Amino acid sequence: MPTSAAPAPDPALKAKLIGALSAFLPASALLHEREDVQPYECDALSAYRQLPMAVALPATEAEVQRILTTCDALRVPVVARGAGTGLSGGALPHYNGLVLSLARLTRILDIDPAARSARLQTGVRNQAISDAAAPFGLYYAPDPSSQIACSIGGNVAENAGGMHCLKYGLTVHNILKLRAYTIEGELLEIGGDGLDAAGYDLLALLTGSEGLLAVITEVTVRLLPRPTRAQCILAAFNDVVAAGAAVANIISAGIIPAALEMMDRMTTRAVEPFVKAGYPLDAAAILLCEADGNDAEIVEQIELMKRVIECSGATEVRVSASEAERLRFWAGRKAAFPAAGRISPDYYCMDGTIPKKALPEVLNAIAQLSEKYGLACMNVFHAGDGNLHPLILYDANRPGELAKTEQFGAEILRLSIAVGGTITGEHGVGVEKLDGMCMQFGPLELQTFLAIKAAFDEHALLNPGKAVPTLHRCAELGGMHVHGGAEKFPGLARF
Amino acid sequence: MQRAQPLSEIVDQLVQRISAAAAQGTPLCIRGGGSKGFYGEQPRGAVLATGAYRGIIDYAPSELVVTARAGTPLAELEAVLANEGQMLAFEPPHFGPATLGGCVAAGLSGPRRANAGAVRDFVLGVRLLDGMGNDLSFGGQVMKNVAGFDVSRLMAGALGTLGVLLEVSLKVLPLPKAQATLRFELSAADAIESMNRWAGAAHPISATRWNDGELLARLSGAGAAVEAAARALGGERVDEQHAAASWLAVREHSEPYFETQFPLWRLSVKSTSAMPDVPGAQLIEWGGALRWLATDADTHRVRAIASTCGGHATLFRASDKAAGVFAPLSPALMAIHRKLKRSLDPKGILNPGRMYPDL
Numbered sequence: 001m002p003t004s005a006a007p008a009p010d011p012a013l014k015a016k017l018i019g020a021l022s023a024f025l026p027a028s029a030l031l032h033e034r035e036d037v038q039p040y041e042c043d044a045l046s047a048y049r050q051l052p053m054a055v056a057l058p059a060t061e062a063e064v065q066r067i068l069t070t071c072d073a074l075r076v077p078v079v080a081r082g083a084g085t086g087l088s089g090g091a092l093p094h095y096n097g098l099v100l101s102l103a104r105l106t107r108i109l110d111i112d113p114a115a116r117s118a119r120l121q122t123g124v125r126n127q128a129i130s131d132a133a134a135p136f137g138l139y140y141a142p143d144p145s146s147q148i149a150c151s152i153g154g155n156v157a158e159n160a161g162g163m164h165c166l167k168y169g170l171t172v173h174n175i176l177k178l179r180a181y182t183i184e185g186e187l188l189e190i191g192g193d194g195l196d197a198a199g200y201d202l203l204a205l206l207t208g209s210e211g212l213l214a215v216i217t218e219v220t221v222r223l224l225p226r227p228t229r230a231q232c233i234l235a236a237f238n239d240v241v242a243a244g245a246a247v248a249n250i251i252s253a254g255i256i257p258a259a260l261e262m263m264d265r266m267t268t269r270a271v272e273p274f275v276k277a278g279y280p281l282d283a284a285a286i287l288l289c290e291a292d293g294n295d296a297e298i299v300e301q302i303e304l305m306k307r308v309i310e311c312s313g314a315t316e317v318r319v320s321a322s323e324a325e326r327l328r329f330w331a332g333r334k335a336a337f338p339a340a341g342r343i344s345p346d347y348y349c350m351d352g353t354i355p356k357k358a359l360p361e362v363l364n365a366i367a368q369l370s371e372k373y374g375l376a377c378m379n380v381f382h383a384g385d386g387n388l389h390p391l392i393l394y395d396a397n398r399p400g401e402l403a404k405t406e407q408f409g410a411e412i413l414r415l416s417i418a419v420g421g422t423i424t425g426e427h428g429v430g431v432e433k434l435d436g437m438c439m440q441f442g443p444l445e446l447q448t449f450l451a452i453k454a455a456f457d458e459h460a461l462l463n464p465g466k467a468v469p470t471l472h473r474c475a476e477l478g479g480m481h482v483h484g485g486a487e488k489f490p491g492l493a494r495f
Numbered sequence: 496m497q498r499a500q501p502l503s504e505i506v507d508q509l510v511q512r513i514s515a516a517a518a519q520g521t522p523l524c525i526r527g528g529g530s531k532g533f534y535g536e537q538p539r540g541a542v543l544a545t546g547a548y549r550g551i552i553d554y555a556p557s558e559l560v561v562t563a564r565a566g567t568p569l570a571e572l573e574a575v576l577a578n579e580g581q582m583l584a585f586e587p588p589h590f591g592p593a594t595l596g597g598c599v600a601a602g603l604s605g606p607r608r609a610n611a612g613a614v615r616d617f618v619l620g621v622r623l624l625d626g627m628g629n630d631l632s633f634g635g636q637v638m639k640n641v642a643g644f645d646v647s648r649l650m651a652g653a654l655g656t657l658g659v660l661l662e663v664s665l666k667v668l669p670l671p672k673a674q675a676t677l678r679f680e681l682s683a684a685d686a687i688e689s690m691n692r693w694a695g696a697a698h699p700i701s702a703t704r705w706n707d708g709e710l711l712a713r714l715s716g717a718g719a720a721v722e723a724a725a726r727a728l729g730g731e732r733v734d735e736q737h738a739a740a741s742w743l744a745v746r747e748h749s750e751p752y753f754e755t756q757f758p759l760w761r762l763s764v765k766s767t768s769a770m771p772d773v774p775g776a777q778l779i780e781w782g783g784a785l786r787w788l789a790t791d792a793d794t795h796r797v798r799a800i801a802s803t804c805g806g807h808a809t810l811f812r813a814s815d816k817a818a819g820v821f822a823p824l825s826p827a828l829m830a831i832h833r834k835l836k837r838s839l840d841p842k843g844i845l846n847p848g849r850m851y852p853d854l
């Protein structure tokens with residue numbers, strides 16, 4: 001929950017920092033007036049806001065390195081920031097710290113069509129990679145819905161997923177190499193142009209590390225050949241249990257769809273007026289199930305998927321007959337967030353992942369919570385991998401409603417853990433889910449995370465106060481840990 | 496028959512052994528099936544056997560996730576998956592009576608790696624004992640999970656130096672519906688060019704291997720896709736039984752190429768790299784990204800070639816490993832490695848020296 005007013009920055013420290021940084025940064029790359037730093041006060045989770053002491057906008061890797069050594073020497077906290085589309089407050093500034101914006105490092109350094117890889121500066125937008133690779137028939141597979149805006153460095157820092165990660169994997173599965181700097185300004189070259197590297201798998205460790213371990217300046221990604229085409233099935237169900245069963249049946253039939261998404265009735269009704277996708281509005285839930293590849297493959301897969309879906313009790317099954325129709329099927333799914341924003345003054349997006357078998361149970365529980373709190377909730381989710389995005393609709397201007405919303409959210413997270421899932425599938429912990437971390441992990445695991453943090457950043461200057469809660473915070477919350485709790489949930493596996 | 500020991504007792508004993516070793520500062524050599532004793536630097540310390548902690552804990556095929564104890568024989572796990580039409584997509588080599596724990600710790604992936612991903616790509620969660628005997632769980636049983644640092648994937652390939660794996664959750668995939676293997680006669684350079692070209696054209700290639708003028712390419716996927724690709728690629732069709740045996744021999748290093756008296760190097764490089772110019776026979780896998788090299792060439796030379804090709808070289812099998820098995824790391828990376836080791840194994844008792852002398 002957003003906390004009360006943060007302490008004021010230290011003016012003497014600020015003067016020293018500005019002095020040291022302006023020695024090598026042009027004035028246009030160093031912001032410290034209130035109105036100049038204001039745009040950086042939050043990321044896409046705008047319920048949390050904090051003005052930074054200053055913002056630096058380096059244009060070169062060498063500048064990044066000098067900024068880091070400067071901040072290290074002055075013991076100034078550094079919050080790396082990509083495009084600021086994060087949904088968990090990961091790029092929220094520190095009151096006494098520097099925001100290190102990587103938005104000017106936007107060069108595509110190299111595309112190697114034969115080896116199918118691209119070397120990018122960290123600020124390159126996700127969509128820009130695929131655009132640049134398109135002339136070679138290649139693309140970058142991970143496709144977060146924010147892909148026109150979010151940066152590749154931010155994707156690595158959050159291990160971003162997308163609609164197609166069931167088949168093509170998350171960010172961690174699609175990168176080869178990183179250049180990153182520690183707070184001490186040491187260059188870490190991680191991974192390689194081959195498929196593995198010597199030593200510990202730091203590529204995996206840095207992926208999803210939310211800017212706590214090192215600042216990424218360069219990313220080499222794998223590119224894939226663009227599938228010849230795609231085709232999509234839209235299926236309607238009378239109840240969410242049947243829709244959930246259909247998802248399990250598709251996977252059990254040995255099919256990995258290119259995408260497998262679900263929307264509940266609340267969502268289809270919210271988006272239909274805007275996108276006119278022709279969704280069956282009486283259906284309790286609809287599934288979008290896509291196949292991609294070459295023609296022969298698609299025909300075979302669509303046939304099989306259609307049969308499985310029909311046998312799973314779908315009330316209506318449509319197969320896209322053209323690319324235009326396929327895009328229409330998807331239009332509503334893609335518009336779910338904006339639609340939530342139009343029908344409600346505010347919405348709060350959750351991100352738990354659960355085992356698919358728990359889908360009916362969790363959806364029913366969310367419906368009950370929605371009634372209990374008197375707050376509507378739209379359910380859209382990556383059904384194929386169990387990643388839920390309940391959107392709780394609220395009005396921040398109504399006293400107490402934000403607090404209620406956050407309680408509702410916390411209950412969903414607790415539920416996700418209780419059924420054997422996790423508090424965050426792709427949006428990260430940031431500042432938002434620190435309490436959830438106390439629920440999901442015990443003190444020993446948290447201590448290990450803190451030790452790993454210290455292995456990279458002894459003085460905890462990189463993005464302090466994010467991603468890993470202090471043991472003190474968890475102790476104050478008291479007895480929230482629901483994970484590994486064999487006694488509390490005897491039916492559940494240990495992790 | 497011997498009565499099986501209760502599982503909790505096995506864990507308690509492992510914890511006691513680790514605690515005692517930590518207190519005394521004596522090294523432990525973690526051993527699953529003992530199949531990968533040849534890999535890495537010389538194992539040393541008192542054997543800590545994990546084989547008794549075995550069995551599948553949870554497996555629901557429609558979740559695409561299996562959770563099993565580290566001592567579970569890899570063959571047993573694969574058989575259970577195959578029964579449900581699923582597989583470990585990274586096609587791990589066994590090299591003997593392998594266990595799941597050893598498979599993850601060694602981090603070795605087989606022929607399907609270039610297309611399906613590596614061991615670490617499929618690791619979703621682990622339960623482990625750290626170097627103080629603490630019982631820790633990371634990750635989970637779901638496919639998307641970004642809560643906390645990814646300690647689970649860090650365990651893949653760490654050679655047991657960061658923890659004793661107790662349980663592992665892995666993502667699994669359906670077995671391909673159809674398969675075909677094609678054979679071509681090509682020079683190394685043409686093979687490298689072809690493999691990269693095919694990979695860029697969305698053919699459902701699941702494995703490639705070149706040696707001595709012969710390239711094998713395996714196609715896996717939907718029946719129609721495999722047939723279409725087989726027509727497009729040409730070559731000569733290898734009959735299924737023969738093909739299966741060939742791929743097994745590649746995976747297990749039982750094909751004649753690997754019977755060499757020279758040190759065997761594993762070079763992980765950019766897939767388009769030209770054939771390294773060194774004496775000794777070469778075998779190519781992973782669409783060009785993996786090069787086996789049997790040579791008595793100088794260590795520095797082999798390592799220099801690998802780094803020129805954007806990768807690294809591992810002395811995979813050799814009687815004399817004095818020159819070091821794994822490629823040396825930069826001082827900055829080595830410093831991080833040391834601190835990571837200390838954070839999970841402060842007394843330095845878990846497989847010390849198995850990866851680098853000071854880890």
Ligand SMILES: Cc1cc2nc3c(=O)[nH]c(=O)nc-3n(C[C@H](O)[C@H](O)[C@H](O)COP(=O)(O)OP(=O)(O)OC[C@H]3O[C@@H](n4cnc5c(N)ncnc54)[C@H](O)[C@@H]3O)c2cc1C
Pocket residue numbers: 043044079080081082083084085086087089090091102122143144145146149150151152153154155156157158159160161162163210211212214215216217337426427463
């Ligand atoms: C409408 C909308 C839809 C979204 N859809 C998806 C989705 O489908 N899937 C998904 O996974 N996410 C989604 N997101 C979330 C968000 O876009 C991703 O988390 C994205 O990866 C963040 O990238 P960014 O460049 O905006 O990073 P920021 O928000 O700027 O930063 C995110 C975190 O990464 C750190 N960071 C950024 N750059 C670096 C760097 N170079 N080095 C070290 N640390 C760094 C920051 O400190 C921060 O902790 C969505 C967001 C929005 C607003």
